Amino acid sequence: xxxxxxxxxxxxxxxxxxxxxxxxxxxxxxxxxxxxxxxxxxxxxxxxxxxxxxxxxxxxxxxxxxxxxxxxxxxxxxxxxxxxxxxxxxxxxxxxxxxxxxxxxxxxxxxxxxxxxxxxxxxxxxxxxxx
Numbered sequence: 001x002x003x004x005x006x007x008x009x010x011x012x013x014x015x016x017x018x019x020x021x022x023x024x025x026x027x028x029x030x031x032x033x034x035x036x037x038x039x040x041x042x043x044x045x046x047x048x049x050x051x052x053x054x055x056x057x058x059x060x061x062x063x064x065x066x067x068x069x070x071x072x073x074x075x076x077x078x079x080x081x082x083x084x085x086x087x088x089x090x091x092x093x094x095x096x097x098x099x100x101x102x103x104x105x106x107x108x109x110x111x112x113x114x115x116x117x118x119x120x121x122x123x124x125x126x127x128x129x130x131x
Contacts, residue, residue, distance in 0.1 A: 007033035016096030021089040
């Protein structure tokens with residue numbers, strides 16, 4: 001599966017979906033797809049880092065591992081998925097179908113696992129080389 005093409009296809013077919021961003025827990029963007037009329041200029045890259053910290057804290061209070069967080073703003077909604085070490089962020093209009101977007105995000109857990117495994121292996125190799 002070509003994830004970039006799949007994201008572009010989903011954005012073109014899903015009403016109200018403006019952007020899909022895949023980043024690591026440090027906020028480094030690995031893949032992004034946006035509606036041509038939408039700009040990511042005002043999106044802070046620290047959103048992924050904040051989400052990772054929030055997921056970690058939620059797990060510490062006994063609510064088990066957090067899979068996603070949905071946040072609503074005045075004009076948009078943001079759904080973030082925790083596929084450690086990857087974070088998928090959907091940015092959509094406030095009236096977009098949230099349940100549908102949650103289902104789409106859940107469908108990408110397996111296809112993104114190869115990227116996640118590569119990151120984990122790279123981190124492990126870096127850690128082992130430092131010792």
